[in-house]
Amino acid sequence: MSAIATRPAAPLFTGSDWNFDTLGRVYGAIERIATEELGLDIYPNRIEVITSEQMLDAYASTGMPLFYRHWSFGKRFLRDETLYRKGWQSLAYEIVINSDPCIVYIMEENTATMQTLVLAHAGFGHNHFFKNNYAFRQWTDAGSIHDYLAFAKSYIAACEERHGVEAVEKVLDAAHALMNQGVHRYQGRHALDLRSEERRERERREHGERLFNDLWRTVPVAKKAPRASEEDGRRRALLGLPEENVLYFLEKTAPRLAPWQREVIRIVRLIAQYFYPQRQTKLMNEGCASFVHHRIMTRLHEAGAITDGAFMEFLHSHTNVVMQPDFDDRRYGGINPYALGFSMMEEIERIATAPDEEDRRLFSDIAGCGEPYAVLRDAWANYRDESFVAQFLSPRLIRKHRLFRLVDDGASDEIAVSAIHDERGYREIRHALSRHYDVSRQDPDIQIVDVDLEGDRRLLLRHQVADGVRLDAGDARRVLQHLADLWGYGVRLVEADEERTFATYDAIPNPLA
Incomplete structure (x- = not known):
């Protein structure tokens, strides 16, 4: 029999008010049920109580505790704040971060019942899922994400001081537009670690200063006669084509990017990779957290640790969710x-x-x-x-x-x-x-398929149309322009399926700096 199985002398709290002693008692009771009855295995929790304005700020910067600066985060903050102040949008009761320790933000406006609910939901449900699901174990490193974000924030701030805010924002704008095409979907683990990333950044910069990429040593010339397919195959193999991770290809291969621009692209790419498992497991992650909080709150009520009124408040919230x-x-x-x-x-x-x-x-x-x-x-x-x-x-x-x-x-x-x-x-x-x-299947299947090295160095991409779902023409042109700006030469995207070509989009680059 678990420690919470017998009815306590008194509930953990009465009424809606709470303090940090209350949270401590609640957390201990939840932890006993989660570990002894449900068998959950979690990262250590770090609980942070924040205001509604801090919650809005966390919304704006993708929920992370620290992030680099970008104008889009301020735009998101103003939008959400306006909707919240006018009563047109509510705020989440919590935000939880896949990290070790796991950070759980809880709103100071929550009642004692809701604090109990969100601790069970986020601190144990989501936390267990983050630590144990294979997609998160394969693609993220919870122990180093905070250090890496600190490195990313300081690096981009240093770039802004050295190269100007506008120049850095142009690179970030382009990289953000390509984030969904900036993840590895089928390859091995890519862990984030501050010390190794700092060392690799210096190594990449020194390597770029020592060597010149042999792929770009020749001056473009007029188009020659078509080459043999074997030569085309060798060229594509040298470039690693076809490649679905567009940001990775640009980071490694784009001929006109400065070393600092490559590093900014790498930062955006690794952060996109960090969030990729969350897109793959939304149903399971929320289902796990909801099941865990329902079982924990039910057990607390059965043991008399929360009152009937608190349980009714919980059921009202749970039913709505x-x-x-x-x-x-x-x-x-x-x-x-x-x-x-x-x-x-x-x-x-x-x-x-x-x-x-x-x-x-x-x-x-x-x-x-x-x-x-x-x-x-x-x-x-x-x-x-x-x-x-x-x-x-x-x-x-x-x-x-x-x-x-x-x-x-x-x-x-x-x-x-x-x-x-x-x-x-x-x-x-x-x-x-x-x-x-x-x-x-939700993301468009867009791959870089070739580069015209001996001609105008145009980058060639293909969108493989599936089930007749095509790209929005306006969005395609805007994103392709960002891609051309990073590549430094012309870019062409062909939209086709096995039977026919639907559309062709072209873009020529604007200077990044």
């Missing part, structure tokens, strides 16, 4: 990741403890195993959103949420319902929803 508006509801904005994630976690618990015949047929490996938290911990560690949905979305849950699949074919005047929540539609709905959470 996991509510899924219907498709014809004015509040509908797609599938709520909190709602579906939490439902799937509860469904796994039910299948592991009280399965029916359908569950035993479809989930024979976990049905009736009697260890729901072990199954959940394994899922939290080894899946990301699309694989989690493909593996664990049950027919019962499809029926509960009344999921169905629409096919919107641009070549047809009608929208077809291709699958509903019946025996024939389960597999198709699960497959379609799984693909919906595949980030590699």
Whole structure:
């Protein structure tokens, strides 16, 4: 029996007021349930109480405790502050940072009940997911992110002093525009470490001063006769083409970038890589945190550690968070990741403890195993959103949420319902929803495919059109202009599928400095 299993002499708090002693008692009670009953494994927590203005500031700088300066952060702050002050937008109860120690920002305006909720949600739910999920373990280094951000902030500030704010902002603007095309999706670990990054920055600068890239030693000449395909293949292999990580290619290969500009691009690229796992696991991460806080708050209430009034306050907040508006509801904005994630976690618990015949047929490996938290911990560690949905979305849950699949074919005047929540539609709905959470399908497939070294040094890119989804022409031209500015020569993007070419976009560079 756990330490919290018996009813305490008095609740952890009464009323809405709290102080730091209250937070200490609450944290201790939550920790016992999280570790002894749920078996969670977390980074040490660092709890910071902040004001609403500080929360707005954290919103503006992607939630990180320190960041380099950029005009877009101020623009975001003014927008969010205006909406908040007018009552058109609320603020999150907390922000949690994937770091070691894990930093949890909690609002000083929260009631004691909400502080308890967010400590369970962020300090234990998100924290456990950050530490154990393989996507975060592969792509991020929680122990060094704060040091790296400090290095990035000081480096960019030094560049602004030396080269001017406007010159640095031009590079940052261009790199920010390409952030979604600046991540490695299928390669190995790229850890962030301050000491090694500082050393590598000096090594890269010294190397650039000693050597001149042989790729750019020849002066461009008029176009020659077409070369043999073998020579084209050797050139592309030398350049590492095709390459989907556009920022990585520019950092390593762009002929006209100064060493400091390459380092700024590298900073933006590594930060984009740090956030990439969060895009891959939104459903699971929020589902994990919601399930954890629900179980912890329920156990606290069962043990008498929180009052009936506090539990009702919690249920009101929790219900609002996991509510899924219907498709014809004015509040509908797609599938709520909190709602579906939490439902799937509860469904796994039910299948592991009280399965029916359908569950035993479809989930024979976990049905009736009697260890729901072990199954959940394994899922939290080894899946990301699309694989989690493909593996664990049950027919019962499809029926509960009344999921169905629409096919919107641009070549047809009608929208077809291709699958509903019946025996024939389960597999198709699960497959379609799984693909919906595949980030590699959400982002356009744009790759650098060639460089005209002997001609005008134009950079050639291809957008592989999938399912008929094309780029917005205006956005494509603006982003391509940023790419041309960094490359230093002309850039061409061809948008095509296996059958035909849809569009071709060209851009010529403007000077960065």
